[in-house]
Amino acid sequence: MKSSRLVSILLLLQTRGRMTAAQLAEELEVSVRTVYRDVEALGAAGVPLYGDAGHAGGYRLLDGYRTRLTGLTAEEAEALFLAGVPGPAAELGLGSVLAAAQLKVRAALPAELRAHADRISGRFHLDAPGWYADAEETPYLPAVADAVWNGRVLDVLYRRWAEPTDVERRLEPYGLVLKAGRWYVVAAPGPRTYRVDQILRLAATDEEFTRPDDFDLAAYWTAYQRDFHDRLYRAEALVRLAPGVELPRAVNTRTEGDGWTLARVPVESVEHAHGEFLRLGADIEVLEPPELRARIARTVAELAERYGNSAQSP
Template sequence: MSLLLLLQTKGRMTAQALADELEVSVRTIYRDVESLHAAGVPLYGDAGPSGGYQLLDGYRTRLTGLTEQEAESLFLAGLPGAAADLGLGEAVSAAQLKLMAALPSSMRDRASRMAERFHLDAPAWYYDAEPAPFLELVADAVWSSRLLEVTYRRWQAPEEVTRVLRPLGLVLKAGRWYLVALGSTRISTYRVSQIQAARVLDETFARPEGFDLAAHWAASLEDFQARQFTGEAVIRLSRRGFESFASHVLPAVARAAEESAVDDGGWVRVTIPIESIGHATGMVLRMGGEVEVLAPDELRSRVTEVVRQLASIYLP
């Protein structure tokens, strides 16, 4: 079965390549090929430098019984919610049934236990599902490499813009769908739930040569995190506050605190990156008396101002 699946996914392969991949001897490959011939599998081999073993064209479908859409949906089998979002929920169910029927009883029992005892819930805590009514249409444009006209709501003026995009890929991050697309000059990211209207155009486009969606997304996240922090703050934390600090901040801030920690008379002095004075003020106030701001002066003054306002409300 492993040999058949290799030939199905990779096409023509030499006996040596098959032996290396399966970690067996070439003699074992010859013996297995003879067994497959005896079983009626349409497998043939060509001699010569460019030769090798290959399945007869058309045998691929008969091997599994899967339809094209069901085979595509297997890549999302671990994320049933994502598959349903893309309109592939029924295809995933059908594919899983066919695979289950094809497994030996011992493996079928193991697969059943796996489904019963492990569940993947990708969205973060306190996540509210956001509607993305144009997701299937956007996915179709991505798949068919067709231009996509969208009306998009953004956070800066003008709030609504209409653009024609070259959709390159969809990314599911923390339960939210994002479209990576090439605009007039650069590749940008669009939150699918913010698309107010969409229309797939007849015109197709050529994807940028060598474009790697996963690599682009990783680089985008790194760039976002680099631009996210605009300054630094020096703070003192009680021992208790230092131990719980990581649960109040982003991982990058927690790492900076760990790396810069210096004992300060029983407290711990750290230097951390901050997004803005306003954001840092909220972070400090959440920790109450377990933290003191040393710098910058603007942040210390802002915290002092808020504390005075609170005191005027709660103290007689």
């Protein structure tokens, strides 16, 4: 809509300073001719906006001009208060800052939008961690966040899975990611991904580093997750599933004459699949690989012997 576009031009110039018609057109995904018309409309409405010709030209607002107009729609106001997750903000040491910012934004909103914001806060609560996981202690999270923000090198003692488990690392932290209630820091060299709760000791330094201009945290994380899942399920099992039983990763499924389903299932390892498949009890039969079938058979035999002896005892 034109009214929304006019507000966007005003806010862009207010926050970024001088911008050319071409830059505004690219930002708003409209033609340069449309920008010319919108700028004329803003000038006619009394907005102190003017343009300079030449190589260093462009449109800008009169020095010192500020507007209290937020330009928020009802949906944008709702999204703003829905996105303000108090738990992660508090973990980063920004709980009071977030509360103060939301209070100021709420006070600046028109009455109608304020009602929308209050309704979204009262009806939706975001709780990221899963049900069966205790919240990890992340005492060094604020220090990591500070280093990310200020571009400072960190010296850490980090606990990993492989031997030796406790290793010293010099990190150049590029960004933080919150995934399923767990914090990760993406840091050079590499870059690589580290769990913040596995940092055993941290020393902040005064050494600065330069974050690459072309580093995209969201793109890195998407690629990291894709690679993680590709490495996670490298093995495969052939199983039979009882009628009505489904496995989310099952592929190449075929229903047999007795109603059971023959399926191939990507698995992380024999050890992991052993525990996962045992939970299905008699509703699954593992056919391949042989070592997985043999391991489950041994476990079932041990359980039968244990519970059989228990049932015979007085």
